[in-house]
Amino acid sequence: MPATIRDVARASGVHISTVSRTFSAPHLVNPETRSRVLACAENLGYRPNRAARALITGRTHNVGLIVADLANPFFPPLIKAAESQARHRDYHIFVTDTNEDPAVEEELIHALAKQVDGILLCSPRLNNSLIEQLSREVPLVLINRQVAGLPAVVMDVGQGARLAIEHLIGLGHHQIGLLGGPRGSWTNREIRRAVTAAARSADAVLTGIGPNQPTEAGGAAVAEQVRRSGVTAVLAYNDLMAIGLIEELDALGVRVPADISVVGIDDIALSRRIRPRLTTVANPTPAAGRAAVDMLLQRAGDDRRTTAQVTLQTELVIRDSTAPPPATRTAVVLASHVKE
Amino acid sequence: MPATIRDVARASGVHISTVSRTFSAPHLVNPETRSRVLACAENLGYRPNRAARALITGRTHNVGLIVADLANPFFPPLIKAAESQARHRDYHIFVTDTNEDPAVEEELIHALAKQVDGILLCSPRLNNSLIEQLSREVPLVLINRQVAGLPAVVMDVGQGARLAIEHLIGLGHHQIGLLGGPRGSWTNREIRRAVTAAARSADAVLTGIGPNQPTEAGGAAVAEQVRRSGVTAVLAYNDLMAIGLIEELDALGVRVPADISVVGIDDIALSRRIRPRLTTVANPTPAAGRAAVDMLLQRAGDDRRTTAQVTLQTELVIRDSTAPPPATRTAVVLASHVKE
DNA sequence: CCAGGTTCTGCAAAGGTTTGCAGCAGAACG
DNA sequence: CGTTCTGCTGCAAACCTTTGCAGAACCTGG
Numbered sequence: 001m002p003a004t005i006r007d008v009a010r011a012s013g014v015h016i017s018t019v020s021r022t023f024s025a026p027h028l029v030n031p032e033t034r035s036r037v038l039a040c041a042e043n044l045g046y047r048p049n050r051a052a053r054a055l056i057t058g059r060t061h062n063v064g065l066i067v068a069d070l071a072n073p074f075f076p077p078l079i080k081a082a083e084s085q086a087r088h089r090d091y092h093i094f095v096t097d098t099n100e101d102p103a104v105e106e107e108l109i110h111a112l113a114k115q116v117d118g119i120l121l122c123s124p125r126l127n128n129s130l131i132e133q134l135s136r137e138v139p140l141v142l143i144n145r146q147v148a149g150l151p152a153v154v155m156d157v158g159q160g161a162r163l164a165i166e167h168l169i170g171l172g173h174h175q176i177g178l179l180g181g182p183r184g185s186w187t188n189r190e191i192r193r194a195v196t197a198a199a200r201s202a203d204a205v206l207t208g209i210g211p212n213q214p215t216e217a218g219g220a221a222v223a224e225q226v227r228r229s230g231v232t233a234v235l236a237y238n239d240l241m242a243i244g245l246i247e248e249l250d251a252l253g254v255r256v257p258a259d260i261s262v263v264g265i266d267d268i269a270l271s272r273r274i275r276p277r278l279t280t281v282a283n284p285t286p287a288a289g290r291a292a293v294d295m296l297l298q299r300a301g302d303d304r305r306t307t308a309q310v311t312l313q314t315e316l317v318i319r320d321s322t323a324p325p326p327a328t329r330t331a332v333v334l335a336s337h338v339k340e
Numbered sequence: 341m342p343a344t345i346r347d348v349a350r351a352s353g354v355h356i357s358t359v360s361r362t363f364s365a366p367h368l369v370n371p372e373t374r375s376r377v378l379a380c381a382e383n384l385g386y387r388p389n390r391a392a393r394a395l396i397t398g399r400t401h402n403v404g405l406i407v408a409d410l411a412n413p414f415f416p417p418l419i420k421a422a423e424s425q426a427r428h429r430d431y432h433i434f435v436t437d438t439n440e441d442p443a444v445e446e447e448l449i450h451a452l453a454k455q456v457d458g459i460l461l462c463s464p465r466l467n468n469s470l471i472e473q474l475s476r477e478v479p480l481v482l483i484n485r486q487v488a489g490l491p492a493v494v495m496d497v498g499q500g501a502r503l504a505i506e507h508l509i510g511l512g513h514h515q516i517g518l519l520g521g522p523r524g525s526w527t528n529r530e531i532r533r534a535v536t537a538a539a540r541s542a543d544a545v546l547t548g549i550g551p552n553q554p555t556e557a558g559g560a561a562v563a564e565q566v567r568r569s570g571v572t573a574v575l576a577y578n579d580l581m582a583i584g585l586i587e588e589l590d591a592l593g594v595r596v597p598a599d600i601s602v603v604g605i606d607d608i609a610l611s612r613r614i615r616p617r618l619t620t621v622a623n624p625t626p627a628a629g630r631a632a633v634d635m636l637l638q639r640a641g642d643d644r645r646t647t648a649q650v651t652l653q654t655e656l657v658i659r660d661s662t663a664p665p666p667a668t669r670t671a672v673v674l675a676s677h678v679k680e
Numbered sequence: 681c682c683a684g685g686t687t688c689t690g691c692a693a694a695g696g697t698t699t700g701c702a703g704c705a706g707a708a709c710g
Numbered sequence: 711c712g713t714t715c716t717g718c719t720g721c722a723a724a725c726c727t728t729t730g731c732a733g734a735a736c737c738t739g740g
Contacts, residue, residue: 052696094434392726
């Protein structure tokens with residue numbers, strides 16, 4: 001039903017190759033012929049079939065972007081930045097959501113493989129060897145994950161987490177809880193590594209809690225456990241969990257930050273809006289999206305495999321959800337400064 | 341580089357058609373042959389090329405989903421519901437974002453056209469005739485938009501808006517502001533239509549403000565104008581605008597709901613969390629996502645063009661951002677009930 | 681033993697496009 | 711006027727599959 005290159009050729013009395021060139025290499029065809037062909041194409045409503053084109057050129061001008069959970073406000077800024085970057089380069093981005101399920105993730109990579117020129121894998125939950133294997137099927141750029149030999153852009157969440165712990169220790173906390181994220185998360189391991197080191201060198205005691213769903217529900221679910229654990233401060237895997245935790249603690253009659261301090265990670269827009277405003281580690285998500293697109297397209301351009309790994313800096317944003325622990329409260333308040 | 345059907349055929353000593361059938365019609369091939377072929381395929385890491393398959397079958401098993409703004413929390417529930425519904429039917433969903441730009445929207449439809457079996461168009465900003473024309477290129481299902489002859493699922497926002505206005509009038513408001521959304525939005529027109537009728541029949545005065553960007557920034561931008569306009573209540577195009585407006589009014593020293601009542605539309609998760617909790621019109625977004633996928637896939641199945649239009653009910657959720665207007669405050673409070 | 685059926689496999693066309701090669705006409709040049 | 715070059719166009723193979731058709735091998739029943 002839709003017009004093909006052949007219909008246009010017939011209508012304008014030229015060979016299909018001329019029609020093809022009219023669209024993909026206009027300078028090779030006589031201006032007169034060109035405009036005749038274009039007129040016929042317009043008439044018939046002809047549009048080149050991108051799938052057929054891709055079959056022979058090997059370039060689809062699409063890139064896939066796989067995230068764990070579209071409903072997590074952490075992702076949209078990254079996605080939008082990636083989209084606009086891709087658009088400038090005449091590429092389109094197809095976004096899909098894995099529902100935090102590694103099986104779905106693998107499924108999707110296979111499904112996308114031949115329909116895109118590469119895939120941006122955001123915070124994948126797959127294990128390293130599987131990722132490596134899949135990367136032989138389709139060019140991959142990882143975001144917030146490092147696998148030897150694969151290009152990646154990561155946000156230095158370890159550094160941010162370290163700053164967060166030092167901030168808490170500086171306030172006088174010794175018993176600190178660490179709310180783990182989903183299993184398979186590289187970010188999760190980075191946080192744990194950095195935090196463990198920071199805590200050890202300051203004689204603070206760390207209590208791990210998790211793994212958990214990286215959502216508000218996941219945070220809320222462990223509120224009771226946090227309260228009973230005796231910690232005076234908590235670093236959560238992400239802002240969503242921190243927010244869920246704070247709300248549930250509030251429901252249990254535990255005040256934040258008076259009784260327990262809470263720090264999140266990501267600095268989603270919501271964190272600035274809740275009360276108490278959340279102290280958190282800010283991630284440069286738009287920059288990450290742009291960088292990932294650049295790496296992928298550059299890699300697609302040259303054939304040589306770029307395996308660069310870009311690290312973006314994070315930053316601790318101190319707001320109102322952290323304060324000295326109850327016991328030492330007055331003493332420390334005298335010595336500390338209040339910052340935004 | 342990646343293995344093709346031909347490599348598998350060579351390796352297992354059969355014709356390519358047999359390999360093809362092994363994957364797309366296994367019952368037609370001898371179990372013995374089949375397992376041999378499968379073993380070779382596994383060995384070579386062969387995966388059928390979905391693009392090539394689509395070229396000949398005409399079925400890609402993908403569906404496109406185009407939204408105006410991924411960062412608007414209104415969309416994720418719809419998207420996730422659509423994705424899970426599609427997954428059950430062995431389809432994949434590709435999501436893209438138009439940045440509220442009609443030109444990008446058209447671009448995207450063309451780009452997606454041949455790579456999907458149909459497109460779900462969410463709150464499109466395109467005009468009717470263009471939509472109609474594009475629908476001849478690729479099957480379309482509209483969400484929150486009605487165009488004669490095209491299948492659509494809409495949420496009855498008109499009814500919800502009417503309830504909202506009646507609620508405000510019931511509280512004693514006579515001067516009501518209507519914060520318009522983006523131009524090109526069908527929802528916007530529906531709201532205006534319903535609200536105008538409701539206001540007329542109750543002798544309330546309506547002040548239109550807009551069009552505006554349907555974001556928090558858009559809501560914040562008109563706060564000053566709202567304050568000066570003399571209205572005592574506002575119905576916003578969506579929750580995001582309502583929230584932005586409330587925050588900015590707060591910054592201007594105008595209290596909600598004491599000085600001005602505000603009602604939103606959508607009932608995004610955030611609306612339950614801000615203070616005052618937002619009175620709003622709840623939309624059944626997951627149901628809409630599922631219904632749209634069903635309509636599209638059913639339409640793809642039978643060849644006959646289904647043009648059904650499904651309407652889903654909305655609901656007014658009364659929370660804390662609405663109250664009687666300042667003047668009549670005490671009098672009416674005595675006569676009214678407080679509900680969640 | 682033969683007619684008819686079943687089960688499996690191969691052949692080749694088709695789907696819509698791109699692209700290296702070759703051919704052709706006319707221009708430029710000596 | 712012959713040669714070389716330039717600009718344009720057509721030819722046909724290629725990309726990776728699917729699928730209608732036909733043939734081969736085998737079986738069943740009469």
